[in-house]
Amino acid sequence: MTTEEKIFNAARIVFQNKGFAGARMQEIADEAGINKAMLYYCFKSKELLFKAILRNAFGQLAPQINEIFNSQDTVFDKITKFTQRYISFVILNPYLPQFLIQEMNNNPEFVMSFMIKEKRPNPVLLIAQIEKEIADGIIKPINPKQLLLDIFSMTVFPFAAQVMMKGMIQISDAEFNEMMEVRKTSIAEQIINSIKN
Amino acid sequence: MTTEEKIFNAARIVFQNKGFAGARMQEIADEAGINKAMLYYCFKSKELLFKAILRNAFGQLAPQINEIFNSQDTVFDKITKFTQRYISFVILNPYLPQFLIQEMNNNPEFVMSFMIKEKRPNPVLLIAQIEKEIADGIIKPINPKQLLLDIFSMTVFPFAAQVMMKGMIQISDAEFNEMMEVRKTSIAEQIINSIKN
DNA sequence: GTCTATAGCCAGATAGAC
DNA sequence: GTCTATCTGGCTATAGAC
Numbered sequence: 201m202t203t204e205e206k207i208f209n210a211a212r213i214v215f216q217n218k219g220f221a222g223a224r225m226q227e228i229a230d231e232a233g234i235n236k237a238m239l240y241y242c243f244k245s246k247e248l249l250f251k252a253i254l255r256n257a258f259g260q261l262a263p264q265i266n267e268i269f270n271s272q273d274t275v276f277d278k279i280t281k282f283t284q285r286y287i288s289f290v291i292l293n294p295y296l297p298q299f300l301i302q303e304m305n306n307n308p309e310f311v312m313s314f315m316i317k318e319k320r321p322n323p324v325l326l327i328a329q330i331e332k333e334i335a336d337g338i339i340k341p342i343n344p345k346q347l348l349l350d351i352f353s354m355t356v357f358p359f360a361a362q363v364m365m366k367g368m369i370q371i372s373d374a375e376f377n378e379m380m381e382v383r384k385t386s387i388a389e390q391i392i393n394s395i396k397n
Numbered sequence: 398m399t400t401e402e403k404i405f406n407a408a409r410i411v412f413q414n415k416g417f418a419g420a421r422m423q424e425i426a427d428e429a430g431i432n433k434a435m436l437y438y439c440f441k442s443k444e445l446l447f448k449a450i451l452r453n454a455f456g457q458l459a460p461q462i463n464e465i466f467n468s469q470d471t472v473f474d475k476i477t478k479f480t481q482r483y484i485s486f487v488i489l490n491p492y493l494p495q496f497l498i499q500e501m502n503n504n505p506e507f508v509m510s511f512m513i514k515e516k517r518p519n520p521v522l523l524i525a526q527i528e529k530e531i532a533d534g535i536i537k538p539i540n541p542k543q544l545l546l547d548i549f550s551m552t553v554f555p556f557a558a559q560v561m562m563k564g565m566i567q568i569s570d571a572e573f574n575e576m577m578e579v580r581k582t583s584i585a586e587q588i589i590n591s592i593k594n
Numbered sequence: 595g596t597c598t599a600t601a602g603c604c605a606g607a608t609a610g611a612c
Numbered sequence: 613g614t615c616t617a618t619c620t621g622g623c624t625a626t627a628g629a630c
Contacts, residue, residue: 203595222418222503225624235597240625242595295502302499304561305492306419312564323566345566346576346583352562353554358546360557364501365549367509369520369542379543386543390591400613422606432615437607439613 204242206232216295258318265321280388283355287384290359298360339395354387401439403429412450413492455515462518477585480552484581495557536592551584
């Protein structure tokens with residue numbers, strides 16, 4: 201593993217746990233097992249290091265979502281694939297959703313300008329497709345945006361709020377992962393069942 | 398409005414937008430329209446001011462949830478009341494959920510020790526009730542914890558991730574509020590429909 | 595490339611006048 | 613109680629040896 205990679209991985213951990221404002225360059229250096237000066241040698245500044253992490257985070261998520269959203273599948277198939285793949289991916293990066301949501305909240309302009317450069321998921325086509333399938337009588341007459349909100353809520357929230365949920369409902373890490381495995385298929389079934397004609 | 402109240406309201410806004418680490422005492426003072434030294438005169442330190450905000454946030458949310466969770470209602474009635482009341486409350490405090498989730502992530506021990514002192518929502522009784530209604534054939538055989546996760550996901554996520562969702566699905570503030578009004582009743586209907594025998 | 599040492603600034607906190 | 617002015621520590625960032 202190169203020094204740059206060691207720094208990058210360490211930075212991802214610290215930024216995802218503490219956020220940009222709460223992260224300390226010293227902590228990233230310690231986590232990477234190298235000297236603080238190397239951070240600046242490799243990445244120039246805290247902000248640039250953060251941007252690298254952010255770009256990587258979007259870069260991993262957005263294309264997968266776009267691919268599913270913009271495919272030739274039916275809406276039901278898209279829902280099934282999205283929940284399945286998103287959860288599979290996020291189980292491996294459990295703090296990514298909360299990280300993105302948090303930075304989006306704390307610094308909307310900054311992250312927004314970012315999302316625009318990287319190709320962000322654009323659900324316009326999907327919304328049109330949902331409306332068409334409603335017109336065709338495949339899907340019940342619902343608000344497409346509410347449907348998208350339901351899908352994201354059921355899929356993303358358990359990860360975004362996992363620390364709080366683990367504390368509240370008293371779920372162990374192992375139990376949490378088991379529950380997410382189940383959700384890979386159960387969410388789509390439940391949502392499709394509630395909207396199919 | 399007393400000076401202390403002015404500070405408190407300003408602090409809530411800034412802390413909820415920026416988080417503890419990102420908030421600046423100067424910004425809170427500016428927001429309150431008073432001098433920075435007054436913050437320290439009234440609240441002694443940034444941490445104590447933050448604790449006051451956190452205590453207030455839990456204090457507003459937890460009792461309402463507890464009351465519903467621990468009442469004599471049926472599970473279906475509890476779901477209906479919870480979603481209705483939670484959304485009604487949070488529409489007035491739209492950044493509260495993300496604030497709590499964020500601070501929970503960034504500083505779990507700190508916020509946890511806090512939740513224990515304040516009486517946090519304890520869903521043990523509710524889980525037992527769900528299991529009983531399953532045994533009675535009222536509710537389909539599902540995992541009670543998954544059901545709670547579904548309820549919280551559908552209710553809390555749109556607020557927690559509102560900045561991201563508004564950007565992604567392209568919802569205006571007005572449209573967002575309309576959608577949340579609808580969700581006050583639609584979420585409970587949808588969930589109850591999917592679990593009732 | 596990797597380190598030590600340090601510059602410089604920013605933000606939390608306080609002293610003290612009124 | 614409310615302000616101005618200032619101290620102090622910590623954190624980003626850099627200079628410079630090797």
